[in-house]
Amino acid sequence: MSRRIVIAGASMGGLRAAEQLRAAGWDEEIVVVGDEIHPPYNRPPLSKDLLAAPGSREEALAAVQLRQRRTATDIRWRLGAAVTAADLAARTLTLGTGEELAYDGLVIATGLRPRRVPVPGPTAGRHVIRRLEDTLVLHGELKPKTRVVVIGAGFIGCEAAATAAGLGCQVSLIEGTGGPMERPLGRELSAGIRTFLQTHGIDCVAGKRVTEFLDVPGTYTEGAGRCAGVRLEDGTEVAADVVIEAVGSLPNVEWLAGNGLDLSDGVLCNEHLQVLGAEHVVAVGDVARYPDRRAGGPARRVEHWATPADTAKIAAPALVARLKGDVVPEPAAPLPSFWTDIFKTRIQGVGSPALADTIEVLEGNPSRPWEGTALAYYRDGRLIGAVTAALPADRQLHYRKLVNESGIPAGANLAAV
Ligand SMILES: Cc1cc2nc3c(=O)[nH]c(=O)nc-3n(C[C@H](O)[C@H](O)[C@H](O)COP(=O)(O)OP(=O)(O)OC[C@H]3O[C@@H](n4cnc5c(N)ncnc54)[C@H](O)[C@@H]3O)c2cc1C
Known part of the structure; x- marks a missing residue:
């Protein structure tokens, strides 16, 4: 009987894993289960070109859809289906439909979701950017002169602020505790990026966290109304027609609970991307936490576009070798890389x-x-x-x-x- 590898998560990590499993010689069944209805697509344009000019829904999807390599044949896609639970000892997954899906090998590629700002206030009028639909809805609200408050000055926050300003919006960037992109790039370059954003008309608010979302400026009624701005920790109020929350991400790992894994920040793996504490299970992409063999230091997740491909090239051959009883090949030490476009x-x-x-x-x-x-x-x-x-x-x-x-x-x- 044919054996089956299931890939949970049908975005770039899921696609690259499927391709690399075939490249590593797996000629048995591959099933990819993803909760989004779209085939795998590219996320970087969601806060840049696509947010500026998405066109119709079909045009937007066509612009970002990832091409599948010709070698990645005979892959069964189960789109619009979430994995809700896993029994790693029994090697079965439960889907949102209630169906049980047995596997011989499992690839975890469920990525991240946006973290929300944990303060009280109305929810309508607040946006995040992770999925295609997020970008399409947000674009519809970014008109010239619209007052936009972006919370968080990491890559996505700065990109969204720049895109909104480019569309003629009046943008305030609430930086929070660090300057623009300060954590990955350092203080000096961060200060230069702030100047760059300011010269394009963005009001950068440094060193103040948001403590409340406002309904009508100055008032807030629990659960009612549309967000009309934010209050900062010093009491300042910043009015907004649109709020974008860009304060980092949370790994999608809840479905793995109860299996004794270290899920404290993504899924903890060894240098082969094999999940610690589980047999025949690997992880790829943003959700994988693994040792950085070049820079050293504790295992960590790397949230960049190149990571799904880099990790799939290590994880897939390791999983195939394990399932075939072969020696697991020596892992490469990927060199992380990233980019961002601001104006x-x-x-x-x-x-x-x-x-x-x-x-x-x-x-x-x-x-x-x-x-x-x-x-x-x-x-x-x-x-x-x-x-x-x-x-x-x-x-x-x-x-x-x-x-x-x-x-x-x-x-x-x-x-x-
Ligand atoms: C707006 C934005 C802009 C970016 N810009 C850049 C950039 O300029 N440069 C750069 O280097 N990187 C950028 N990135 C990062 C890059 O896009 C990610 O690193 C990459 O998408 C990670 O791919 P992934 O497949 O690991 O995870 P994801 O893309 O998060 O995919 C995980 C998939 O699994 C699905 N899923 C989650 N839980 C379940 C479940 N229980 N069952 C089934 N499916 C599930 C999710 O819905 C999703 O489809 C950007 C990211 C975003 C969001």
């Missing part, structure tokens, strides 16, 4: 800049990132990351190569290498 200026990163203890400017002036700059990120004296802004692709490739080869101590003239 057509591309900021690109490689490695793990967020883990740095020392940052060095290599090119340009980080306080004016739109003119072109590059920074190196070190941990314990070793180069672990680099970020460029508004530089040509060959400069980014140059720094990528250096980080890939690493072992370079602070103070070396990297720009000239």
Whole structure:
């Protein structure tokens, strides 16, 4: 009888896992179960080009849909079906329909969902950006002169603020505790990005958290009305027609509860992406927490577009080897990479800049990132990351190569290498 690998989650991680299972020689059954009704699609445009101009629903989907590799044949897609529970000892999953689905191998690819701002107030008029529908609904509300409050100044918050400003909205960016993209990029570049946002008319509010969503400014009636603004911790009120919450994400792991796994931040895996405490189970993409063999430090999740492909290339061969009784191949040590686009200026990163203890400017002036700059990120004296802004692709490739080869101590003239 044919054996079955089930992939839970039908986005980029699910697709890349299916492709890599076939590439690793799995010629038996593959079933992908996803709770969204759409085939796998690309999320980065949801806060950028697509939010600015999605076109019709069909055009929007066509613009973001991911192409399946020709080698990824004979995959059964169960879309619009959530996995609600798992019994890893019995190797069965329960779907929202009540159906039980048995597996021989399991790939966890259920990604993340947006975290909400945990303060009281009305919910209507508040948005998040994770799914295609989020972008289509939000776009419909972003008209010229609309007052938009964006809460959170990470990648998605800054991108959404820039897109809304580009559509002629009056945008306030409530940064919260850190500056724009400060955690991944560091304080100096963050300050430059704030200046960049401000020169495009965005009101950046630093160092103040939101304590309440307002109904009519100054008042709040429990459960009633549409959100009309926010109150900050110093009592200031910021009026809004539209509020966008961009304060990070939560891993979709509840369906795995009761199996004795470490689900404290995603699913804890080893360097082969095998889930610790479960046999024949691997995880890929944003939901996987695994050791960073390059930068060191504790296992962590990497929430970037390249992660589903990077992790699937390790997880799929490991799972197939286990199921076939072969030796699990030596895992690669993926080099993380990411990008963001703010007002057509591309900021690109490689490695793990967020883990740095020392940052060095290599090119340009980080306080004016739109003119072109590059920074190196070190941990314990070793180069672990680099970020460029508004530089040509060959400069980014140059720094990528250096980080890939690493072992370079602070103070070396990297720009000239
Ligand atoms: C708005 C936005 C902009 C981004 N921009 C960039 C960028 O510019 N650069 C960059 O590097 N990265 C960017 N990213 C990050 C990148 O898109 C993600 O890292 C990537 O999508 C992760 O893919 P994934 O498959 O692991 O998870 P997800 O894309 O989250 O997919 C998980 C899938 O599983 C489904 N699912 C969840 N629970 C269940 C369940 N119980 N049963 C069945 N299905 C389930 C979900 O609905 C979803 O379809 C962006 C992300 C967003 C949201």
